[in-house]
Amino acid sequence: xxxxxxxxxxxxxxxxxxxxxxxxxxxxxxxxxxxxxxxxxxxxxxxxxxxxxxxxxxxxxxxxxxxxxxxxxxxxxxxxxxxxxxxxxxxxxxxxxxxxxxxxxxxxxxxxxxxxxxxxxxxxxxxxxxxxxxxxxxxxxxxxxxxxxxxxxxxxxxxxxxxxxxxxxxxxxxxxxxxxxxxxxxxxxxxxxxxxxxxxxxxxxxxxxxxxxxxxxxxxxxxxxxxxxxxxxxxxxxxxxxxxxxxxxxxxxxxxxxxxxxxxxxxxxxxxxxxxxxxxxxxxxxxxxxxxxxxxxxxxxxxxxxxxxxxxxxxxxxxxxxxxxxxxxxxxxxxxxxxxxxxxxxxxxxxxxxxxx
Amino acid sequence: xxxxxxxxxxxxxxxxxxxxxxxxxxxxxxxxxxxxxxxxxxxxxxxxxxxxxxxxxxxxxxxxxxxxxxxxxxxxxxxxxxxxxxxxxxxxxxxxxxxxxxxxxxxxxxxxxxxxxxxxxxxxxxxxxxxxxxxxxxxxxxxxxxxxxxxxxxxxxxxxxxxxxxxxxxxxxxxxxxxxxxxxxxxxxxxxxxxxxxxxxxxxxxxxxxxxxxxxxxxxxxxxxxxxxxxxxxxxxxxxxxxxxxxxxxxxxxxxxxxxxxxxxxxxxxxxxxxxxxxxxxxxxxxxxxxxxxxxxxxxxxxx
Amino acid sequence: xxxxxxxxxxxxxxxxxxxxxxxxxxxxxxxxxxxxxxxxxxxxxxxxxxxxxxxxxxxxxxxxxxxxxxxxxxxxxxxxxxxxxxxxxxxxxxxxxxxxxxxxxxxxxxxxxxxxxxxxxxxxxxxxxxxxxxxxxxxxxxxxxxxxxxxxxxxxxxxxxxxxxxxxxxxxxxxxxxxxxxxxxxxxxxxxxxxxxxxxxxxxxxxxxxxxxxxxxxxxxxxxxxxxxxxxxxxxxxxxxxxxxxxxxxxxxxxxxxxxxxxxxxxxxxxxx
Numbered sequence: 001x002x003x004x005x006x007x008x009x010x011x012x013x014x015x016x017x018x019x020x021x022x023x024x025x026x027x028x029x030x031x032x033x034x035x036x037x038x039x040x041x042x043x044x045x046x047x048x049x050x051x052x053x054x055x056x057x058x059x060x061x062x063x064x065x066x067x068x069x070x071x072x073x074x075x076x077x078x079x080x081x082x083x084x085x086x087x088x089x090x091x092x093x094x095x096x097x098x099x100x101x102x103x104x105x106x107x108x109x110x111x112x113x114x115x116x117x118x119x120x121x122x123x124x125x126x127x128x129x130x131x132x133x134x135x136x137x138x139x140x141x142x143x144x145x146x147x148x149x150x151x152x153x154x155x156x157x158x159x160x161x162x163x164x165x166x167x168x169x170x171x172x173x174x175x176x177x178x179x180x181x182x183x184x185x186x187x188x189x190x191x192x193x194x195x196x197x198x199x200x201x202x203x204x205x206x207x208x209x210x211x212x213x214x215x216x217x218x219x220x221x222x223x224x225x226x227x228x229x230x231x232x233x234x235x236x237x238x239x240x241x242x243x244x245x246x247x248x249x250x251x252x253x254x255x256x257x258x259x260x261x262x263x264x265x266x267x268x269x270x271x272x273x274x275x276x277x278x279x280x281x282x283x284x285x286x287x288x289x290x291x292x293x294x295x296x297x298x299x300x301x302x303x304x305x306x307x308x309x310x311x312x313x314x315x316x317x318x319x320x321x322x323x324x325x326x327x328x329x330x331x332x333x334x335x336x337x338x339x340x341x342x343x344x345x346x347x348x349x350x351x352x353x354x355x356x357x
Numbered sequence: 358x359x360x361x362x363x364x365x366x367x368x369x370x371x372x373x374x375x376x377x378x379x380x381x382x383x384x385x386x387x388x389x390x391x392x393x394x395x396x397x398x399x400x401x402x403x404x405x406x407x408x409x410x411x412x413x414x415x416x417x418x419x420x421x422x423x424x425x426x427x428x429x430x431x432x433x434x435x436x437x438x439x440x441x442x443x444x445x446x447x448x449x450x451x452x453x454x455x456x457x458x459x460x461x462x463x464x465x466x467x468x469x470x471x472x473x474x475x476x477x478x479x480x481x482x483x484x485x486x487x488x489x490x491x492x493x494x495x496x497x498x499x500x501x502x503x504x505x506x507x508x509x510x511x512x513x514x515x516x517x518x519x520x521x522x523x524x525x526x527x528x529x530x531x532x533x534x535x536x537x538x539x540x541x542x543x544x545x546x547x548x549x550x551x552x553x554x555x556x557x558x559x560x561x562x563x564x565x566x567x568x569x570x571x572x573x574x575x576x577x578x579x580x581x582x583x584x585x586x587x588x589x590x591x592x593x594x595x596x597x598x599x600x601x602x603x604x605x606x607x608x609x610x611x612x613x614x615x616x617x618x619x620x621x622x623x624x625x626x627x628x629x630x631x632x633x634x635x636x637x638x639x640x641x642x643x644x645x646x647x648x649x650x651x652x653x654x655x656x657x658x659x660x661x
Numbered sequence: 662x663x664x665x666x667x668x669x670x671x672x673x674x675x676x677x678x679x680x681x682x683x684x685x686x687x688x689x690x691x692x693x694x695x696x697x698x699x700x701x702x703x704x705x706x707x708x709x710x711x712x713x714x715x716x717x718x719x720x721x722x723x724x725x726x727x728x729x730x731x732x733x734x735x736x737x738x739x740x741x742x743x744x745x746x747x748x749x750x751x752x753x754x755x756x757x758x759x760x761x762x763x764x765x766x767x768x769x770x771x772x773x774x775x776x777x778x779x780x781x782x783x784x785x786x787x788x789x790x791x792x793x794x795x796x797x798x799x800x801x802x803x804x805x806x807x808x809x810x811x812x813x814x815x816x817x818x819x820x821x822x823x824x825x826x827x828x829x830x831x832x833x834x835x836x837x838x839x840x841x842x843x844x845x846x847x848x849x850x851x852x853x854x855x856x857x858x859x860x861x862x863x864x865x866x867x868x869x870x871x872x873x874x875x876x877x878x879x880x881x882x883x884x885x886x887x888x889x890x891x892x893x894x895x896x897x898x899x900x901x902x903x904x905x906x907x908x909x910x911x912x913x914x915x916x917x918x919x920x921x922x923x924x925x926x927x928x929x930x931x932x933x934x
Contacts, residue, residue, distance in 0.1 A: 074464055076471070121647050127463045128395040128605075129646055131471075132597050136639035139594065147632040191795040198794035198801070199780075199787055199808065206770050206781045213768035216730050218756035218785025218848060227791055257590070261475055268468060273772070307483055313476025317469050321458045324465040 063232030085240025362505030375619020381596025406572025447568025771830030782847025
């Protein structure tokens with residue numbers, strides 16, 4: 001290979017990378033603008049609350065996407081970290097009168113630590129065992145939260161959580177929570193995009209593809225799994241904290257294993273191989289759930305909104321059968337195939353006259 | 358009640374629960390051996406079996422009481438039909454969800470069976486709503502008293518059913534051609550295929566068998582514990598915990614595992630805290646899993 | 662070894678034969694469920710040589726590689742690498758010390774591009790982590806640039822720089838082997854372990870592989886440990902050969918000696934080749 005040739009190559013590569021990076025940046029800025037302007041169009045508080053929930057779910061899904069989609073470590077207990085964030089924040093602000101911002105930080109640190117400590121034994125497992133163990137963890141969490149009434153308020157939940165204040169500024173309106181939640185979500189998103197497009201992101205994907213090869217190439221497999229779990233738990237904790245201030249009450253049902261599975265559905269829909277997909281997954285499944293809750297009882301008398309369980313289950317099965325890399329990746333792949341077969345046809349059309357002569 | 362009779366009482370409770378877990382574990386092991394798939398919907402078959410029996414046996418309003426089913430079949434017939442229907446659901450599940458995904462990665466297969474489990478749970482919710490349903494005890498009458506502890510007749514039914522199914526499955530696997538073919542698949546799928554055994558048919562059959570055994574387990578336990586649309590999940594998890602004691606492949610160990618788990622739960626609930634009985638089951642699981650995983654890091658890597 | 666190192670530096674030093682000991686296996690032992698896979702095997706590898714390990718199928722050759730790279734724990738014996746005992750070290754630590762390998766059944770990261778695959782090879786020679794990545798700190802960017810350049814250089818070295826942007830999983834088998842080799846080279850290994858690199862390659866590709874291995878040794882000073890079934894390749898390229906059968910060493914010596922060795926011939930004849 002001549003030097004000139006290779007420098008052209010590396011320049012071309014450099015250009016594509018620049019483009020990829022700037023695509024990300026453009027997409028990010030566009031998203032931020034759209035989100036900033038959206039409330040001018042969406043003025044109804046109920047609709048705004050749905051947008052806030054999409055924010056929470058995006059934070060959770062982006063973290064789970066790093067863990068499941070990129071690193072290939074299944075978790076059916078991600079709601080535990082969401083719940084830890086919410087309950088720790090709730091306890092600190094109601095019982096000990098901590099300032100909300102400090103409570104959020106403390107919850108993030110404690111939840112991160114908890115995740116790290118859980119990760120040490122649990123990542124000795126994989127596949128089915130990891131799935132069941134994380135699911136078991138979620139059920140233990142539910143049991144603890146329901147049982148330790150003295151601390152958590154039991155099934156009735158933890159009440160009387162104050163509104164979030166940042167210094168003298170108290171957040172009360174739907175709109176203020178919308179902006180706060182999405183600002184944090186965008187931060188989470190930016191950090192995650194940076195991570196996946198880095199040495200760390202490559203290491204995570206390598207672990208997913210082959211732990212054996214990754215470790216013999218010098219990737220500290222166990223350390224990276226622990227760190228990505230911790231990071232995703234911190235995201236979940238942030239979501240949980242904001243969730244607590246937003247609703248001013250936290251109840252066990254928000255953190256049941258069904259919620260964990262819903263998050264897996266969101267990741268499967270969008271985020272198995274892309275952070276952007278995770279937003280799509282979170283948004284579409286949140287909206288679908290909301291739509292089913294509204295539409296089902298109207299369509300069939302007495303049909304319960306809980307039909308979403310059936311729908312989510314079916315979605316999971318269908319996506320995994322037909323698009324095991326997630327819905328967005330599946331669609332991208334499909335488009336690519338269509339284009340490629342189009343190109344091939346064009347080439348064949350070009351070649352066929354030569355073949356005749 | 359004296360301490361001894363109390364302990365004996367826990368023992369009875371533990372064996373009853375354990376029998377159920379053992380049966381569900383057998384379903385896990387059968388399906389895993391033949392197909393290499395962990396079917397998370399195993400417990401939901403138990404829920405379906407029980408709730409279908411209820412619907413056939415007594416006047417039941419389904420679809421949020423929009424439709425009333427008033428067949429009032431005799432209990433044995435209702436049970437038989439329910440087992441058959443659940444088995445069919447197992448077969449359909451295999452055909453529509455599992456078979457199209459043959460050769461998918463482990464993580465996809467996990468998500469698929471979890472999706473199936475959630476879908477069945479959702480189906481249960483739509484049909485039967487959130488009500489817990491009972492069934493009458495199979496043979497009414499006074500309980501058997503042993504040294505101050507009480508063993509109800511239904512407990513005897515549960516334990517007896519478990520023993521009968523274990524013996525039946527043993528005879529089936531050891532002495533019938535189909536059973537031997539299934540075992541051949543479990544030992545070596547490729548070799549079995551070369552010998553003319555259709556792996557696909559065997560996989561289908563293993564799902565049918567797994568669904569049937571789970572359905573029976575769900576039906577026999579319902580007179581003592583009630584059954585609701587969401588009962589299946591915990592049964593799945595606990596059946597799985599029992600199954601991993603035998604490494605997901607060893608049926609006798611899985612049965613033993615089910616019984617041990619039942620006992621841990623009963624004694625834990627009785628002696629320590631009843632609120633945490635499910636937590637005990639999962640703590641047991643963590644201990645077993647971590648013991649099993651211990652020291653084989655290298656082996657796992659090399660197999661990867 | 663600093664992260665700033667941009668390209669593989671050609672080592673000018675001439676082949677120091679029979680000089681420094683690079684790698685030494687001392688009575689290494691491995692048992693799988695009662696079956697002895699590697700039986701008190703000892704051998705030494707010297708700096709700058711190409712040592713080939715051959716033996717009939719199932720002789721335990723790949724297991725030896727798995728032991729050397731820390732993928733499997735030893736059941737007995739010691740492994741010394743550049744003056745350090747490797748026993749108990751995890752694979753990633755051994756990679757960092759300068760041992761790299763390829764696999765008999767290719768283990769590339771199929772979901773990544775060729776360049777990204779090779780960039781993974783820079784992992785042990787770079788440092789920036791989660792925090793630096795998350796906030797795109799300046800030195801992380803600089804290091805990323807260095808990683809990319811070095812990976813490109815490695816691709817050029819094995820001659821597949823034009824494939825940098827391709828998805829690794831889409832490549833034909835022979836090129837996947839080269840990706841794996843480039844990835845291993847990116848770790849700047851002192852010692853390179855190649856597990857049947859010629860299997861599945863065309864005759865032409867084997868010839869190119871032969872030249873490439875020689876070049877790596879001669880120009881980069883890399884010590885090569887080679888498991889191979891292609892006897893033409895082995896006999897032509899190896900300085901020394903270790904023959905194992907049933908996990909035991911049955912012969913060791915120069916290619917000409919091995920070809921004459923009766924135990925070796927018997928072992929291979931027993932295999933019905």
